[in-house]
Amino acid sequence: MSTKTIQQDLGYSEYRIDSDVIYFKPDSAKSEKTFAEEIQHSLNQAQKFISPKFFYDKTGSMLFEKICTLPEYYLTRIEIKILKELKRDLLEYIDKKFRLVELGSGSSTKTRLLLDVFDKIHDQIEYMPIDISEIKVNGAIITPDEVAREMQFHAADSQEAAMHKSSEVLIVQLLLLQKAREMGLDQDLPTESDIPSEETIISRLIEKEASAQEVTEEECHRYFDANKDQFFSQDLLELKHILLGADPEDKDKRAVAKEAAESLISRLVESFDEFEALVNEHSDCPSKETGGSLGQITKGQTTPEFENAIFELEEGLAKEPVESRYGFHVVYVDKKLPGKQLEYEHVKSDVAKMLMELGQRKAIAMYIHNLVDEAD
Structure with a gap:
């Protein structure tokens, strides 16, 4: 059975971090429950348990690192032993384009063994440890998976920068949606539209709370006089x-x-x-x-x-x-x-449109800034 078939059978979804990095995870709708549902389910079993993922806050992660070094916890030692034995065999599977991406990197103890293998064939090692904590915004949660999915849309110089940008975008989007729903702007949405409902809700909020203000003739003329070098016909x-x-x-x-x-x-x-x-x-x-x-x-x-x-x-x-x-x-x-200086009368409508767009950007930025300040 091919890998693709296995992934399909398990209900896996593909998440692309960038053009060369993809990972697969069961669809959240099939695999994730709310905290209360999971706890209720696990404590109603004959052998009661609580999922370890709920322990992994900062303190929990530090405790787990210590547990991994205990004599009773043999898994880490066995994994390290297997990696050491496979080090030679791994070389034939790794080419110059190979990247090491680790989701949930922790202390990266075992990863260092793989980096030693890379060091033998690469002048430069490309290693991307990704360790994302969930984000809470006014009680709502942005999961690590959501951040990882968003990263594919944000090119950046580093994974850390892409992760930061993705988190920012998701936080702002969630704040806008929360405010719009609070104001009842999620009602009577069009049923037949190619525009996603969330985009429609946010557009309604922006139009109501941060719409562009009309600019005066005087403001347009003043901008033109101060920036004439921007208004030339093309060569x-x-x-x-x-x-x-x-x-x-x-x-x-x-x-x-x-x-x-x-x-x-x-x-x-x-x-x-x-x-x-x-x-x-x-x-x-x-x-x-x-x-x-x-x-x-x-x-x-x-x-x-x-x-x-x-x-x-x-x-x-x-x-x-x-x-x-x-x-x-x-x-x-x-x-x-050569290009010529354009007269004000020829460009005044363009100047007005540009100033309105700039004004709206400032209004939106200020509105978002206020939402962030008020958020928990």
């Missing part, structure tokens, strides 16, 4: 080119393409009248059907490396080939029109 180029195509991974072909582009530039310096004929004969771009013309281009319309190069050019034939991911380009700039 515009009108150009044509000849593309000598070459795959970015094929160094030999790119060298040949560059040399060919340099040769074409030399010919065009002597006789530019040949440009259209050379386009038809050599260009690998569909623009050869229009004489190599790319029309009018503003920033953001082409690849970054090509854009950066062509906007530095002056009108006329470029003296050197322009390199891009597609190959080497022989470029001729027909016109270069």
